[in-house]
Amino acid sequence: MGIVVGLTGGIATGKSTVSAIFKRLGAYIIDADEQAKKAVRKGTSTWKEIRDFFGVGILNRNGTINRRKLGRIIFEDKSKKKRLEEIIHPKVFKEIEMLKKAIIRKDRDAIILCDIPLLIESDYHRKVDKVILVYSGKREQLARLTKKFSYEDALRRIKSQMSLNKKKRYADYIIDNSGSIKETETQCRKIYAELASASHKKSP
Numbered sequence: 140m141g142i143v144v145g146l147t148g149g150i151a152t153g154k155s156t157v158s159a160i161f162k163r164l165g166a167y168i169i170d171a172d173e174q175a176k177k178a179v180r181k182g183t184s185t186w187k188e189i190r191d192f193f194g195v196g197i198l199n200r201n202g203t204i205n206r207r208k209l210g211r212i213i214f215e216d217k218s219k220k221k222r223l224e225e226i227i228h229p230k231v232f233k234e235i236e237m238l239k240k241a242i243i244r245k246d247r248d249a250i251i252l253c254d255i256p257l258l259i260e261s262d263y264h265r266k267v268d269k270v271i272l273v274y275s276g277k278r279e280q281l282a283r284l285t286k287k288f289s290y291e292d293a294l295r296r297i298k299s300q301m302s303l304n305k306k307k308r309y310a311d312y313i314i315d316n317s318g319s320i321k322e323t324e325t326q327c328r329k330i331y332a333e334l335a336s337a338s339h340k341k342s343p
Contacts, residue, residue, distance in 0.1 A: 148273030
C-alpha cells in the first residue's frame with residue numbers, strides 16, 4: 140500500500156539535497172513549499188486572506204505577494220507567523236492529502252516523500268508512516284546561511300526554529316548532512332532500500 144514519509148530538518152540543513160537524491164532513487168516527492176506557493180497565487184482565496192490581514196504593503200507592484208517582505212514580518216512577530224500558518228496550512232495539507240491518494244492509486248508500492256519544513260510543529264508527522272530528519276551541525280548551517288545573511292541574522296533564524304535535537308525525538312531515520320554529498324547519498328540509499336522493502340511487505 141505504499142509508504143508515506145515525512146522529510147523535515149532545520150534551516151540550511153540540506154533537505155532539498157536529500158529530496159533530490161530520493162527522487163533519483165525513485166521516490167515521489169511532494170514539496171510543501173511548492174504547494175504553499177500555489178496556494179498564495181494572486182487572486183486565490185488564500186492570497187486575499189493574506190492581503191486582508193497583512194495589508195497591501197506586502198504586495199509587489201503586480202499584486203503578487205512579496206515573500207521577502209512577508210518573511211521579515213513573520214520572523215519578527217510570532218503572532219503574525221501563527222496567523223499566516225493558520226491561513227496557509229489547511230490549504231497546503233488538503234492538497235498534500237489529495238496528491239498522496241492520487242499517487243497511491245497509480246502505484247500501490249510508491250514511496251512518497253513529503254518535504255515539509257514544519258512537519259513536527261504542524262503535527263503532520265502523525266499522518267505519515269515514517270519521519271526522516273535531515274541533520275547538520277550549527278557550524279554547517281551558519282556557513283550556508285551566511286552566504287545570504289549576516290552572521291547575527293543567520294543565528295537568529297536558526298534559534299527561531301524548533302531545535303534539531305528536539306526533532307530527533309520524532310525521527311525514525313536521521314540523515315547527517317554535515318559531510319560530503321557522497322556520504323549523504325550513501326545514507327539515503329540505505330534508508331530508501333529499507334522503505335522499499337517495507338512498502339512491498341505492506342502490499343496485499
